[in-house]
Amino acid sequence: MTIGSLQKSLADFAAEREWEQFHTPKNLAMALAGESGELLEIFQWLTPEESSAVMEDPVRAPQVREEMADVFAYLLRLADVLDLDLEQALVEKIETNHRKYPAHLARGRADKYTQLGG
Amino acid sequence: MTIGSLQKSLADFAAEREWEQFHTPKNLAMALAGESGELLEIFQWLTPEESSAVMEDPVRAPQVREEMADVFAYLLRLADVLDLDLEQALVEKIETNHRKYPAHLARGRADKYTQLGG
Amino acid sequence: MTIGSLQKSLADFAAEREWEQFHTPKNLAMALAGESGELLEIFQWLTPEESSAVMEDPVRAPQVREEMADVFAYLLRLADVLDLDLEQALVEKIETNHRKYPAHLARGRADKYTQLGG
Amino acid sequence: MTIGSLQKSLADFAAEREWEQFHTPKNLAMALAGESGELLEIFQWLTPEESSAVMEDPVRAPQVREEMADVFAYLLRLADVLDLDLEQALVEKIETNHRKYPAHLARGRADKYTQLGG
Numbered sequence: 001m002t003i004g005s006l007q008k009s010l011a012d013f014a015a016e017r018e019w020e021q022f023h024t025p026k027n028l029a030m031a032l033a034g035e036s037g038e039l040l041e042i043f044q045w046l047t048p049e050e051s052s053a054v055m056e057d058p059v060r061a062p063q064v065r066e067e068m069a070d071v072f073a074y075l076l077r078l079a080d081v082l083d084l085d086l087e088q089a090l091v092e093k094i095e096t097n098h099r100k101y102p103a104h105l106a107r108g109r110a111d112k113y114t115q116l117g118g
Numbered sequence: 119m120t121i122g123s124l125q126k127s128l129a130d131f132a133a134e135r136e137w138e139q140f141h142t143p144k145n146l147a148m149a150l151a152g153e154s155g156e157l158l159e160i161f162q163w164l165t166p167e168e169s170s171a172v173m174e175d176p177v178r179a180p181q182v183r184e185e186m187a188d189v190f191a192y193l194l195r196l197a198d199v200l201d202l203d204l205e206q207a208l209v210e211k212i213e214t215n216h217r218k219y220p221a222h223l224a225r226g227r228a229d230k231y232t233q234l235g236g
Numbered sequence: 237m238t239i240g241s242l243q244k245s246l247a248d249f250a251a252e253r254e255w256e257q258f259h260t261p262k263n264l265a266m267a268l269a270g271e272s273g274e275l276l277e278i279f280q281w282l283t284p285e286e287s288s289a290v291m292e293d294p295v296r297a298p299q300v301r302e303e304m305a306d307v308f309a310y311l312l313r314l315a316d317v318l319d320l321d322l323e324q325a326l327v328e329k330i331e332t333n334h335r336k337y338p339a340h341l342a343r344g345r346a347d348k349y350t351q352l353g354g
Numbered sequence: 355m356t357i358g359s360l361q362k363s364l365a366d367f368a369a370e371r372e373w374e375q376f377h378t379p380k381n382l383a384m385a386l387a388g389e390s391g392e393l394l395e396i397f398q399w400l401t402p403e404e405s406s407a408v409m410e411d412p413v414r415a416p417q418v419r420e421e422m423a424d425v426f427a428y429l430l431r432l433a434d435v436l437d438l439d440l441e442q443a444l445v446e447k448i449e450t451n452h453r454k455y456p457a458h459l460a461r462g463r464a465d466k467y468t469q470l471g472g
Contacts, residue, residue, distance in 0.1 A: 001205055002120075003121075006209075009212050016221045017219060018226040019226075021226070024166045024170055025169040025170060026164055027166075027281060029154075029158050029160075030161075030276050031277075032154050032157065032189070033154040033158045034273045034274070034276045034277040035273075036154040036189075036273065037269060037272065037273015037276065037387070038270070038274075039147050039150065039151070040269055041267075041270040043144040044263055044270060045258045046144055047402070048144060048402070051142050051145075052143060054143055055201065064143075065202060065207045066211065068207060069204070069207040069208045069211035071150070072207070073211060075189055075190060075193065078186065079186060082172070082173050084173065084182070084183060084186065086187070086190055089183045089184070089186060090190050090191055091124075093187035094127050097131065108136040109135075110137070140399045145398055148266060148394050148398040151269055151394055152394045152395040152398060154391065155269070155391015158276075158387055159388040159391075162381055162384040162388060166283070166284070237445060239357075242444055242445075242448075246448070249448060252457045253460045255464070257462070258464050260402045260405050261397060261418075262397040262400055262405035263405075265393050265394050269391060269393070272383075272387040272390040275386065276384065279379060279380040279383045284378045284381075287379040287383075288378055288379060290379055291437065301443045302443070302447065304438065304440060304443060305443040305444045308429060308440055308444050311425055312444075314422065315422060318409050320418070322422060325426070326430075327355060328423070329420065330363050330427075333367065334367070339370045339371055342371045342373075344371070344372040344375070346373070
């Protein structure tokens with residue numbers, strides 16, 4: 001399914017339940033952050049190595065999948081309510097980051113672009 | 119662009135900078151939650167009405183767009199690293215929610231499905 | 237109880253369970269953010285008015301209390317592990333904010349200090 | 355300073371700026387989560403070992419201190435607005451956790467209490 005058709009499904013779902021009243025941008029941003037927090041909790045005590053193998057864990061794998069679907073749902077819903085083109089926003093962001101983080105300066109460094117010098 | 123091609127762009131961007139070492143699922147889940155927190159900060163003092171008009175605000179509109187692109191970027195990157203099909207996960211989630219939140223019980227109520235009775 | 241004695245209780249609790257291995261600053265920052273996310277979820281669909289009356293709600297009041305205790309626990313534990321004086325840090329922050337947000341400029345405005353002019 | 359006197363300072367600060375109108379429990383919960391997100395961002399790319407040495411890093415140490423003060427400020431302010439005794443809530447939580455996580459079952463395990471068996 002495309003992003004547009006997923007957004008349509010989510011909008012219909014909300015409309016059928018008269019949930020548009022709850023779906024202000026403010027509330028959706030909260031719901032998005034809340035679901036991101038639940039995703040975080042799955043990973044919080046894992047070592048880096050355990051986190052890399054999380055999809056082989058029969059308990060955690062479906063939890064990760066479900067929390068990521070929840071984050072995605074609220075992100076798409078928020079974009080829809082704001083009439084914001086998420087794919088276009090990301091394309092532009094990637095272009096900006098190509099300028100902010102030149103490969104030869106950023107190589108192997110996790111620093112913010114303001115600290116890259118250059 | 120499709121989700122697959124956006125993920126390819128993000129993966130190339132990381133590879134060119136030798137950033138795969140930082141992109142463990144644990145770290146990406148943290149980055150996703152951090153960006154969700156920045157999105158939250160834009161909305162935190164707004165009334166519901168102000169939040170609904172946020173895209174007409176010349177200062178906040180581009181901030182919202184940028185933070186949502188960041189959230190989307192880390193969500194796609196995390197799904198890629200985990201080899202998880204985000205669209206399929208969301209389709210399944212919507213199907214599950216159709217069962218959990220029957221329209222006639224959930225109408226106009228923001229309660230969790232466990233409180234819907236039925 | 238003082239902050240110091242609460243930190244001692246939390247440290248003993250962790251030591252008795254051999255949980256110090258999990259309590260790196262990184263992991264504790266994740267746990268703190270995760271609990272903040274749970275707190276957020278209680279409020280996400282409430283109107284401002286409903287949120288102000290949340291402690292009169294017999295279902296939500298104990299949830300709020302519990303999530304705030306969890307946030308406080310991880311904040312105190314993180315400060316302890318980092319050997320950081322939380323009260324002193326806050327006293328200094330309040331002093332800084334008195335300079336950044338002069339009352340006559342900030343009155344009735346939720347703007348960030350960088351936008352206050354003056 | 356005690357928690358009560360810190361809360362008094364924060365309440366006076368808000369009152370002098372006529373910020374009580376912004377300090378609904380909902381908005382304060384958002385601000386708390388937003389600051390937790392900023393704390394998270396400091397740690398997101400660090401290894402466990404780097405995170406343990408973060409207070410020796412001259413750039414990150416003051417950032418950690420500042421973000422933790424911000425989290426603490428909003429947590430205290432929220433507790434004050436809700437008229438909730440944070441220390442008492444934590445004392446009760448620790449007592450509950452002594453029952454939920456018996457030392458002999460929880461030793462060396464990061465599992466949730468529901469998975470401890472016993």
